[in-house]
Amino acid sequence: MSVRTGRRIRTVVLGAVVATGVSTTVFMAPASAHEAGAASHTATQRAMDAAVHAGVPGVVGVAQRDGRTWSGDSGVADLTTGRERQAPDRFRVGSITKTFVATVMLQLEAEGKLSLDDTVDHWLPGVVEGNGHDGTKITLRQLLNHTSGIFNVTEDKDFQTKVFGPEFLKHRYDTYTPRQLVAIAMAHRPDFAPGTSWHYSNTNFVLAGMVIQKATGHSYASEIEHRILGPLHLRSTTLPGTDARMPQPSGRAYSKLSLETTTGPTYDVTELNPSVASSAGEMISDSGDLNRFYRALLTGKLLPQRQLKEMTTTVPLGSGSANSGYGLGLMRNKLPCGTEVWGHDGGIHGSSSVALTTKDGRHSLAFNFNGDWTGDSQAVVLAEFCGTSPAAKTVK
Secondary structure (H helix, E strand, C coil), X not given: CCCXXXXXXXXXXXXXXXXXXXXXXXXXXXXXXXXXXXXXXXXXXXXXXXXXXXXXXXXXXXXXXXXXXXXXXXXXXXXXXXXXXXXXXXXXXXXXXXXXXXXXXXXXXHCCCCCCCCEHHHHCCCCCEECCEEHHHCEHHHHHCCCCCCCCHHHCHHHHHHHHCCCHHXXXXXXXXXXXXXXXHHCXXXXXXXXXXXXXXXXXXXXXXXXXXXXXXXXXXXXXXHHHHCCCCCCCCXXXXXCCCCCCCECCCEECCCCCCCCCCCEECCCCCHHHXXXXXXXXXXXXXXXXXXXXXXXXCCCCHHHHHHHXXXXXXXXXXXXXXXXXXXXXXXXXXXXXXXXXXXXXXXXXXXXXXXXXXXXXXXXXXXXXXXXXXXXXXXXXXXXXXXXXXXXX
């Protein structure tokens, strides 16, 4: 699910902007000293300001480097009141949820409660079948690294019309069960035979959440809360289930609600039933919590070394770029300045988020745009980790 400047989240609930774009589509003017630029965060603030200038209502982010914390913001959290964005603001994180789900799955593997080589049908008999889909030939590992070939539910045209277009306003409080989301995907042919290619599919992680429940007797949300949120004291991170409200503090989220255009009315899409994203992207968090999670994960505080190695073993993306890869719910990107970052991004109505860290956990960044139709997330990433000059240009 690629989220690109000028045409962001409308065709997907959950995004993959960093994995598919940063290292291949951005050409930048060299900074005089990218280490100094990243340390001062001046370039990062300028990139945030540029996103607001391009039309994003507001940006907020937190960076941490060698124990020092910086927070930046630009624009507004609320177009009606004019309140500015603030570092503690919570926001919907979309596909960043996937890393949490994959972490729980790998913890269960470490405990001997499942194997990544188990088939989907072993845990969910009869769920993945029809139109060429065959759960007896797809492994849990292939769910987590998107090599299953299972059709992506958010690419279903009827689903897109109902969920991402103006009809959203009529259906924003509808509840979807995981089985309903999977059934939509099963109405289509697979994208490819299991293990033969790569394609981002939210259906994979809806199924992963179902497997966690089958293996533990508890919901994936409950397992994430018990295994990750509690131990790491991630007090701003929640899995709301079917609750459409946003916890405070938080701003508003805005969208054009169009599959085709970035112009026209701007709609407040803050309230929505997150069951539409399920275990592929329902989570709410803030920048500080996301930084803490990814640092803990990459430095071995959540997984044994063997499972962390599995998680960070990547497969090539569809673009075939040698500078990026997808592990188990986790992306790797080597930026143009040579810095390698790990993490995920996520998009859901009116919200576009990115969370990244270096593998040693010494430098991390998490930020959010509260609009889904414009702005350059890539520029913010490159500014923070490479000290990119504000003269940087994105070439499409």
